[in-house]
Amino acid sequence: MTTALSPAADPETTARPTPSSGGKWRRRAPLLPALIFAIIVTQLPFLATLVLSTLHWNILRPGERSFAGLSNYLIVFTDNRLRAAVVNTIILTVSVVLLSALLGLILAVLLDRRFPGRGVARTLLIAPFLVMPVAAALLWKHAIYNPTYGLLNGILNGVAHLFGGEGPTIDWVSTFPMTAIVVALVWQWTPFMMLILLAGLQSQPGDVLEAAKVDGANGVQTFRYMTLPHLRQYLELAGLLGTVYIVQTFDHVFTITQGGPGSATTNLPYEIYLTTFRKYEYGEASAAGVVVVIGTIIIATYSLRLISSLFQEEVGR
């Protein structure tokens, strides 16, 4: 516990009432390794990104590294590909968060009641979230969406056979690229939403619900006026944490569409990845990175306000 250097004498000899600087450092000591580690590993790269974003630097043109001022940012804000990537990121994030929160809410409400095999059902429902993201994306791409042997066309074909016809051969990924990614992501994130919302439902005090029943409120009224307000902060928490994770989606885009066709499904993380490791435009990629950080800070400020309200009750300690 006292591995860090404490500059003052031992606390026994110092005055009790006001915490001496020695006592302060004794308290700080256990915190320092984690704090220093976090500062070095997370803050330095971002400072480096800031510096890199002001350089003309493409490793395909060696020796041509010079100060660019803000011109990379000009490129970022005027480049059509990047603007498309911003739009794609917003569409992807908003639709996945909303759909998975809605489905998660429905499942949580269903699972909040007692029915045969409820524990088993909950376990099965968590499974999609626990499948490795790359594996899940491969599963949807090859085993479900594939036009010739995918499950989706397979089922349609099987049904068509019953009526003596032939099923369609729809290439789901190239016909509906964005929808294909959204569906695969919603499938993975719905259990996450469900788990948090179910915990919210179960923290609702039972006697208040009883009281509502005694007062003659029906199920819909109880849900609308008691359960939903109670769930609000859980919905916000699930939505915000979900947003933070889903904005950063890389695996599904990389696996299912590789950002295509064209750049129809290229989101910001994938676009920055391409700019860095396909086009080797280091300066431009860094400027885009800085813009993403600023965008995230805006979301994060709102999230932090929410989380600090969840946190308020404990501060008294």
Place this chain on the structure above:
Amino acid sequence: MSAPNTAEVTSETRANADAADAPQPARATRRRKKVDDASEGLRAGPIWAFLAWALTILFFLPVAWMVLTSFHREVDAAKNPPAVFAPFTGEQYGLLFSRDVLPFLINSATASIVSTLLVLALSVPAAYALSIKPVEKWTDVMFFFLSTKFLPPIAALLPVYLIVKDIGMLDNVYTLVILYTSANLPIAVWMMRSFLAEVPVEMLEAASVDGAGLVRTLREIVAPVVAPGIAATSLICFIFSWNELLFARVLTATVAQTAPVFLTGFVTSQGLFLAKVCAASIVVSLPVLIAGFAAQDKLVQGLSLGAVK
């Protein structure tokens, strides 16, 4: 719905709801039992149960299909309409292990387990200094840690790549250990703090009056409360490290590649490979599936950074 006193009832229930909400903001003090406890909660009617099971099966279908396909021969896996009742075979799993999936799994295990241990070694003392004997302005420190989690990894990828290349640590699994540690540290600090905050202060004071030393206090009072927290934190850190693709793909080449990187080999596959890709997906997902199933409640705590208990 059409009861004559609907308006009255709703306004009354709303008032009740407000009254009930006010004194207990984030965590209700009185909690109903966990979902696994079959005796608790309202009983569902048959339609309710049917709906719940129908949706569950729909959601689980892709996983079930993946498992089924992985036990089929390639020719049966590619049948259309699907050959559900084709004969089972374990040949894909045999092929997978004879064709070196193991080094990838070992790399993944090293990166995840070592980084999880490192995260615990850093976060538990830090959480102690943020709850039991809090430093001044400890809430600011908490929000600093959280803010690092909001920074998108993609924006750090290039500088990290350049630095790692510079110091000759490319294609080294311990590079991933360091990066995964920094990615998971904020989650762990938040979770561990929320658990340590539940250690009763009176007991700590009583222990110090009794003259119990730091080690004894830690072992006898802090440890029992904190052990479940350590389990939840480890689970989350393990899952996130095990599944990480972006940094693993960019920073490894041949010797340090992890399981997600192994899977990217199937992205552009053609021909008969469906059974193989399903078997591979199951093998690499299995550690997380087992850990997650075994500790479902810990999963919720971890995903919400300890905000939901």
